[in-house]
Amino acid sequence: MTTGKFLVRRILQGVVVIWGVVTIMFALRAVSPGDPANLMLAEGASEELIQQVRMEEGLNQPVYVQYLDYVQGMVLGDFGYSWRSNREVEAMVIERIPATVELAVAATIVAIAISIPLGVISATRRNEPADYGATLFSLLGISTPNFWLGLMLILVLGVWAGVFPTGRRPVGLAEAIGTLLQYGYAGDLLTWLKYITLPAITLGTYFTALITRLTRSGMVDELGKPYVTASRAKGLPSVLVRYKHVLRNTMIPIITVLGLQLGTLMGGAVITETVFNWPGLGLRLIDALRIRDWPLMQGIVVFIAIAFVSINIFVDAIYASLDPRVGEE
């Protein structure tokens, strides 16, 4: 199978997965108790008004008609209206994407900046104090619930040391860059940086720990291979061998695992956003869950699924171009 065919197949599989998510969401909504009319209307609304709302939402129609309407809407990019705020779901999703992407990217940067050097040091100085330190750190990192870590960071660095602010962030990245470009004022950007630091560490710690472990074990495996001995024997400096050849070969499996872990990153973002009151998609999902605003919930979940599937296909594409054997399942 060629790489092209492999990708087409992956995309078709992705479409099936998204259809599955859409269907499960519909099924969950259909069996969930509670009348949406109650959410949309003030308490004590008349029976006529409730019936009118049910009619408008198509809730009096047979389930299969509702399902077809719903799938059709999704395909056309119409996710409906939030039951609570009566705004378009697409707009409510899109306005929250930047904050979540900022957080996810910042967390990934934190994770990669710390974990790769740590993993390399750990692998090249096996059973030395640095290795033990890195092992202990990564063990703690994968074992600490991120909401608790976030609270402890707020307590120690925010409340006690007073280094970082703890409230809701006053400014987003786009705005901060805007003021910098327009007025040459960098203060907003600094504020943004201060507010994103603790959430990024909170969300990034698990991944830092995970990548450190993967880098270490991958490097240890690679370092034992004949080509390393051969390059050293040829007189290549060990730094060059380590970073140019060994680390590069180690990165391939790491990229795949990271792709698979994106769902975890999104789950982590939901909780991190809740702890820090971060105005992203995750916080909106939790708010929607709490009041059972189904159209909004569905919109966010389907969006997350689309993002998850696309990024994994993207990762597969990179992987397939790095390693031609991938397509030949």
Place this chain on the structure above:
Amino acid sequence: MISDRVRSNLKTTFTESLLPKVGLLLLVAIVVMAVFAPMLATHDPTRTGYYAEEGAPYPPQGFDYTTQISQEGELQEVTIQSSGEHLLGTNTAGQDVYSRFVYGARVSLLVGFTATVLALLVGVPVGLVAGYYGGRVDDVLMRIADTMLAFPALVLALALIGVFGESPILVPDPFVLAGLADGMPESIPIPGTVTIVAALVIWVWFARVARGEAISIRSEGYVKAARSFGASNGRILAGHVLPNSLTPIIVLATIQIAVIILLEASLAYLGFSGTTLSWGYEIERGQDVLRTRPWVATIPGIGIVLAVISVNLLGDWFRDALDPNIEGEAR
């Protein structure tokens, strides 16, 4: 099955390295804490209003502690008195933090263990069948698995809680029923829906690993031999494929217990668990009083970290000793 080689590998790894010992010790300590909770707890973990009854103005802690509390719009310095009665203080509802810490281990371990067993029962057969038969069956089952991976656990949890309710399962306490621990609750609630959700979230990983094993085992010589003797597919699956894929499944199961403990804590923290006797829920309660009573959120977090570390260390030990290729260290 567990071969002699595997057993000797486990032993060598255990004696050579410190971490498996630490992990085993921690796990034993936590299991003892969970099992003997009614003996180790000093107070009924569910009873509220302890400090108010004892006439203390503020919930006490194990040591004197000065903090600022807002009173009538003004910040005032107050000293929180230590209390020998409540070693780790009391929480916002006036419950004993130490006793709730001890009982929290029971809930965490019971949910972790039950959900893992449920996920094994679903995931392993699905994976073995998919891998063994291949083709259309495999395609369908693996797309279902992919869909589950793309689905946030939280949404599943809330929707199922909406349908089935919180369905707490009351687990009776044998010690209290036998009259060995007076004044402790006769049963503790385990969040039933959350246990099901956890199993639904992680069975996929078992299915994937079992599938991979089945694919490699189905072309082994002994499977072909069994087939040539006329053994049925069911017999080959149960008699050859399952026993030979057990090792990586056991390693995965160990790691997944840690994953579930974290998931249960997260759901409880977000208020979607339905049980109030849980480390995660306790942390949520402590969040509001983080500035004035930091111990309320801190103590249960330590419980989660220790429980998860112990299970992870054990998982690492098994993996190092058995060295299967396991994908997915999902959280």
